[in-house]
Amino acid sequence: MSIVRNLLIILVTIFLLFNTYVYGSLLTYRAVAPHRTMFMLLRMHQLATTHPNTQLNYQWVAYNRISPNLKKALIASEDARFAEHDGFDWNGIRTAIKKNQHQGRIKAGGSTISQQLAKNLFLSESRHYWRKAEEAVITSLLEATTNKDRIFALYLNVIEWGYGVFGAEAASKTIYGRTAMQLSAQQAAKLAVRVPRPLYYIDHPHDQEIHRKANVILRRMGSAQLPDNDR
Numbered sequence: 001m002s003i004v005r006n007l008l009i010i011l012v013t014i015f016l017l018f019n020t021y022v023y024g025s026l027l028t029y030r031a032v033a034p035h036r037t038m039f040m041l042l043r044m045h046q047l048a049t050t051h052p053n054t055q056l057n058y059q060w061v062a063y064n065r066i067s068p069n070l071k072k073a074l075i076a077s078e079d080a081r082f083a084e085h086d087g088f089d090w091n092g093i094r095t096a097i098k099k100n101q102h103q104g105r106i107k108a109g110g111s112t113i114s115q116q117l118a119k120n121l122f123l124s125e126s127r128h129y130w131r132k133a134e135e136a137v138i139t140s141l142l143e144a145t146t147n148k149d150r151i152f153a154l155y156l157n158v159i160e161w162g163y164g165v166f167g168a169e170a171a172s173k174t175i176y177g178r179t180a181m182q183l184s185a186q187q188a189a190k191l192a193v194r195v196p197r198p199l200y201y202i203d204h205p206h207d208q209e210i211h212r213k214a215n216v217i218l219r220r221m222g223s224a225q226l227p228d229n230d231r
Contacts, residue, residue, distance in 0.1 A: 022122055024215075026145045029121075029154060033060040037158050039120040040166055051163055059169040063153035064178045066168050069221070072153065076220035077192040077213075077218055080115040082152070083225045087114040087143040095203075115139045117155045118131045148227035177230055185221065189214040219229035 025034075040058065047054040078174050081089055089112050111119070118138035123131055129149040142151060161171035168191075183191070192202040193213045198208055201210060 004218040017139060019141070023141055023145070025121070026141055028078075030146055030150055031149040032123065034154070034158060035140060037121050037161070038123060039125065040158070041093065042124055043160065044164065047163060051144070054166050056103065056166070058158075058166040059173075060157050060167065061169045061180055063149060063156070066153075066156050067183040068226070069183050069185045070156070070168055070172075070191060071178060072221040072224035072228055073188040073192035073217050074113070074195070075226060077118070077189075077217045080224070081154060082113050082222070083148060083227050085112060087112060087139040092221075096097075111135075112139075113155050114142055114151055116159065117151060118142055120158050120160075121136040121154070146196065152227060158194060160198045162198055185218060186214065189217040192217050 016218050036058075040056065044054070044056055058092065083189075092105040115135055118135050119125070122138055123135060146154075157167040157169075160166055161168075162174060164172055166176050171191055172178055172183055174186075175191065176183065178187075190210055201207065
Protein backbone atom coordinates (compact mmCIF):
# COMPACT_ATOMS: atom_id res chain seq x y z
CA MET A 1 0.00 0.00 0.00
CA SER A 2 2.88 2.38 0.78
CA ILE A 3 4.16 1.98 -2.78
CA VAL A 4 0.75 2.85 -4.21
CA ARG A 5 0.42 5.79 -1.83
CA ASN A 6 3.86 7.12 -2.70
CA LEU A 7 3.12 6.75 -6.39
CA LEU A 8 -0.12 8.68 -5.98
CA ILE A 9 1.71 11.43 -4.08
CA ILE A 10 4.27 11.69 -6.88
CA LEU A 11 1.58 11.84 -9.56
CA VAL A 12 -0.43 14.47 -7.70
CA THR A 13 2.73 16.52 -7.14
CA ILE A 14 3.61 16.37 -10.84
CA PHE A 15 0.05 17.36 -11.74
CA LEU A 16 0.09 20.34 -9.38
CA LEU A 17 3.54 21.52 -10.47
CA PHE A 18 2.67 21.27 -14.15
CA ASN A 19 -0.58 23.16 -13.77
CA THR A 20 1.13 25.82 -11.65
CA TYR A 21 3.53 26.28 -14.57
CA VAL A 22 0.56 26.41 -16.97
CA TYR A 23 -1.23 29.00 -14.85
CA GLY A 24 1.85 31.22 -14.66
CA SER A 25 2.42 30.91 -18.40
CA LEU A 26 -1.18 31.84 -19.18
CA LEU A 27 -0.89 34.98 -17.06
CA THR A 28 2.22 35.90 -19.05
CA TYR A 29 0.57 35.18 -22.39
CA ARG A 30 -2.15 37.72 -21.66
CA ALA A 31 0.41 40.38 -22.60
CA VAL A 32 3.41 38.58 -24.11
CA ALA A 33 3.58 36.38 -27.21
CA PRO A 34 4.77 32.80 -26.62
CA HIS A 35 8.36 32.31 -27.73
CA ARG A 36 7.59 28.71 -28.68
CA THR A 37 4.74 26.33 -27.89
CA MET A 38 5.03 22.72 -26.79
CA PHE A 39 3.39 21.59 -30.02
CA MET A 40 5.91 23.56 -32.08
CA LEU A 41 8.83 21.98 -30.22
CA LEU A 42 7.46 18.46 -30.59
CA ARG A 43 6.62 18.94 -34.27
CA MET A 44 10.03 20.39 -35.12
CA HIS A 45 11.69 17.48 -33.29
CA GLN A 46 9.61 15.08 -35.39
CA LEU A 47 10.41 16.93 -38.63
CA ALA A 48 14.13 16.86 -37.82
CA THR A 49 13.93 13.16 -38.69
CA THR A 50 11.35 13.10 -41.49
CA HIS A 51 12.08 16.50 -43.12
CA PRO A 52 15.53 17.51 -41.82
CA ASN A 53 15.77 20.73 -43.84
CA THR A 54 12.61 22.22 -42.34
CA GLN A 55 13.06 25.54 -40.55
CA LEU A 56 10.63 26.97 -38.02
CA ASN A 57 8.56 29.74 -39.60
CA TYR A 58 6.66 31.45 -36.80
CA GLN A 59 5.80 35.14 -37.06
CA TRP A 60 3.62 36.78 -34.42
CA VAL A 61 1.40 39.65 -35.51
CA ALA A 62 -1.04 41.79 -33.55
CA TYR A 63 -4.67 40.69 -33.55
CA ASN A 64 -5.72 43.78 -35.50
CA ARG A 65 -3.21 42.90 -38.22
CA ILE A 66 -5.09 39.72 -39.12
CA SER A 67 -7.88 39.94 -41.68
CA PRO A 68 -11.45 39.71 -40.36
CA ASN A 69 -11.94 37.27 -43.25
CA LEU A 70 -9.62 34.75 -41.60
CA LYS A 71 -11.16 35.28 -38.17
CA LYS A 72 -14.64 34.64 -39.54
CA ALA A 73 -13.46 31.65 -41.59
CA LEU A 74 -11.96 29.96 -38.54
CA ILE A 75 -15.00 30.64 -36.39
CA ALA A 76 -17.20 29.23 -39.16
CA SER A 77 -15.07 26.12 -39.63
CA GLU A 78 -13.74 25.32 -36.16
CA ASP A 79 -16.01 26.72 -33.46
CA ALA A 80 -19.23 28.54 -34.35
CA ARG A 81 -20.12 29.15 -30.69
CA PHE A 82 -16.67 30.41 -29.64
CA ALA A 83 -17.96 33.83 -28.56
CA GLU A 84 -20.64 32.26 -26.35
CA HIS A 85 -19.28 29.15 -24.64
CA ASP A 86 -17.01 28.75 -21.61
CA GLY A 87 -14.37 26.80 -23.51
CA PHE A 88 -16.39 23.65 -24.11
CA ASP A 89 -19.06 22.93 -26.73
CA TRP A 90 -21.07 20.30 -24.88
CA ASN A 91 -23.18 19.38 -27.89
CA GLY A 92 -20.02 18.81 -29.91
CA ILE A 93 -18.48 16.78 -27.09
CA ARG A 94 -21.53 14.51 -26.85
CA THR A 95 -21.43 13.94 -30.61
CA ALA A 96 -17.70 13.16 -30.46
CA ILE A 97 -18.18 10.69 -27.59
CA LYS A 98 -20.81 8.80 -29.59
CA LYS A 99 -18.49 8.61 -32.61
CA ASN A 100 -15.57 7.44 -30.47
CA GLN A 101 -17.68 4.76 -28.76
CA HIS A 102 -18.87 3.54 -32.14
CA GLN A 103 -15.32 3.36 -33.52
CA GLY A 104 -13.74 2.02 -30.32
CA ARG A 105 -11.04 4.72 -30.20
CA ILE A 106 -10.63 8.48 -29.96
CA LYS A 107 -11.20 9.70 -33.50
CA ALA A 108 -13.46 12.73 -33.18
CA GLY A 109 -12.45 15.37 -30.66
CA GLY A 110 -15.25 17.93 -30.61
CA SER A 111 -12.56 20.46 -29.70
CA THR A 112 -13.29 24.17 -29.42
CA ILE A 113 -10.81 26.89 -30.32
CA SER A 114 -9.95 27.20 -26.62
CA GLN A 115 -9.29 23.45 -26.35
CA GLN A 116 -7.17 23.48 -29.51
CA LEU A 117 -5.14 26.37 -28.11
CA ALA A 118 -4.63 24.53 -24.81
CA LYS A 119 -3.23 21.57 -26.73
CA ASN A 120 -0.99 23.72 -28.90
CA LEU A 121 0.47 25.69 -26.02
CA PHE A 122 1.23 22.89 -23.59
CA LEU A 123 0.50 19.38 -24.89
CA SER A 124 1.16 16.87 -27.67
CA GLU A 125 -1.22 15.70 -30.39
CA SER A 126 -1.77 12.39 -28.59
CA ARG A 127 -5.40 11.26 -28.42
CA HIS A 128 -5.16 9.38 -25.11
CA TYR A 129 -7.91 10.06 -22.61
CA TRP A 130 -5.45 11.35 -20.00
CA ARG A 131 -4.25 13.96 -22.49
CA LYS A 132 -7.83 15.03 -23.16
CA ALA A 133 -8.38 15.30 -19.40
CA GLU A 134 -5.35 17.56 -18.98
CA GLU A 135 -6.53 19.57 -21.99
CA ALA A 136 -9.81 20.16 -20.16
CA VAL A 137 -7.98 21.44 -17.08
CA ILE A 138 -5.84 23.82 -19.16
CA THR A 139 -8.88 25.01 -21.12
CA SER A 140 -10.64 25.91 -17.87
CA LEU A 141 -7.58 27.84 -16.69
CA LEU A 142 -7.32 29.55 -20.07
CA GLU A 143 -10.93 30.71 -20.03
CA ALA A 144 -10.62 31.86 -16.41
CA THR A 145 -7.51 33.99 -17.00
CA THR A 146 -7.81 35.26 -20.58
CA ASN A 147 -10.45 37.17 -22.54
CA LYS A 148 -11.84 35.82 -25.80
CA ASP A 149 -10.00 38.32 -28.00
CA ARG A 150 -6.66 37.27 -26.55
CA ILE A 151 -7.51 33.56 -26.75
CA PHE A 152 -8.34 34.02 -30.43
CA ALA A 153 -5.19 36.10 -31.03
CA LEU A 154 -3.05 33.36 -29.49
CA TYR A 155 -4.83 30.69 -31.51
CA LEU A 156 -4.44 32.55 -34.81
CA ASN A 157 -0.73 33.06 -34.16
CA VAL A 158 0.37 29.59 -33.03
CA ILE A 159 -1.64 26.95 -34.89
CA GLU A 160 0.08 24.82 -37.51
CA TRP A 161 -0.44 25.42 -41.24
CA GLY A 162 2.38 23.48 -42.86
CA TYR A 163 5.84 21.97 -42.42
CA GLY A 164 7.35 24.27 -39.81
CA VAL A 165 4.72 26.93 -40.58
CA PHE A 166 2.91 28.29 -37.54
CA GLY A 167 0.53 31.21 -37.30
CA ALA A 168 -1.57 33.21 -39.71
CA GLU A 169 1.20 35.55 -40.88
CA ALA A 170 3.65 32.78 -41.77
CA ALA A 171 0.88 30.76 -43.44
CA SER A 172 -0.39 33.70 -45.49
CA LYS A 173 3.08 34.61 -46.73
CA THR A 174 4.07 31.00 -47.42
CA ILE A 175 0.90 29.93 -49.22
CA TYR A 176 -0.35 33.18 -50.79
CA GLY A 177 2.62 35.54 -50.73
CA ARG A 178 0.74 38.20 -48.79
CA THR A 179 0.25 39.26 -45.20
CA ALA A 180 -2.50 37.93 -42.97
CA MET A 181 -4.21 41.32 -43.17
CA GLN A 182 -4.43 41.12 -46.98
CA LEU A 183 -6.25 37.79 -47.23
CA SER A 184 -9.39 37.68 -49.35
CA ALA A 185 -12.46 35.81 -48.16
CA GLN A 186 -11.71 32.93 -50.56
CA GLN A 187 -8.09 32.66 -49.41
CA ALA A 188 -9.13 32.80 -45.77
CA ALA A 189 -11.66 30.01 -46.27
CA LYS A 190 -9.04 27.82 -47.96
CA LEU A 191 -6.61 28.43 -45.11
CA ALA A 192 -9.31 27.46 -42.61
CA VAL A 193 -9.86 24.18 -44.46
CA ARG A 194 -6.22 23.26 -43.84
CA VAL A 195 -6.28 23.61 -40.05
CA PRO A 196 -7.40 20.06 -39.10
CA ARG A 197 -4.88 18.42 -41.50
CA PRO A 198 -2.23 21.02 -42.36
CA LEU A 199 0.54 18.67 -43.48
CA TYR A 200 -1.81 16.60 -45.63
CA TYR A 201 -3.02 19.65 -47.54
CA ILE A 202 0.53 20.90 -48.08
CA ASP A 203 1.29 17.53 -49.70
CA HIS A 204 -2.02 17.54 -51.62
CA PRO A 205 -2.56 21.19 -52.63
CA HIS A 206 -4.93 20.30 -55.46
CA ASP A 207 -7.24 18.09 -53.40
CA GLN A 208 -10.78 18.98 -54.47
CA GLU A 209 -11.88 18.82 -50.84
CA ILE A 210 -10.16 22.17 -50.31
CA HIS A 211 -12.48 23.88 -52.79
CA ARG A 212 -15.62 22.07 -51.65
CA LYS A 213 -15.04 22.73 -47.96
CA ALA A 214 -13.94 26.32 -48.62
CA ASN A 215 -17.25 27.01 -50.33
CA VAL A 216 -19.12 25.67 -47.30
CA ILE A 217 -17.06 27.90 -45.01
CA LEU A 218 -17.66 30.92 -47.24
CA ARG A 219 -21.41 30.44 -46.90
CA ARG A 220 -21.11 30.30 -43.12
CA MET A 221 -18.77 33.27 -42.71
CA GLY A 222 -21.57 35.81 -42.95
CA SER A 223 -23.10 34.55 -39.71
CA ALA A 224 -19.80 33.93 -37.90
CA GLN A 225 -19.90 35.62 -34.49
CA LEU A 226 -16.59 37.19 -33.44
CA PRO A 227 -15.71 38.05 -29.81
CA ASP A 228 -17.39 41.19 -28.42
CA ASN A 229 -14.45 43.55 -28.89
CA ASP A 230 -13.98 42.57 -32.53
CA ARG A 231 -17.50 42.99 -33.90
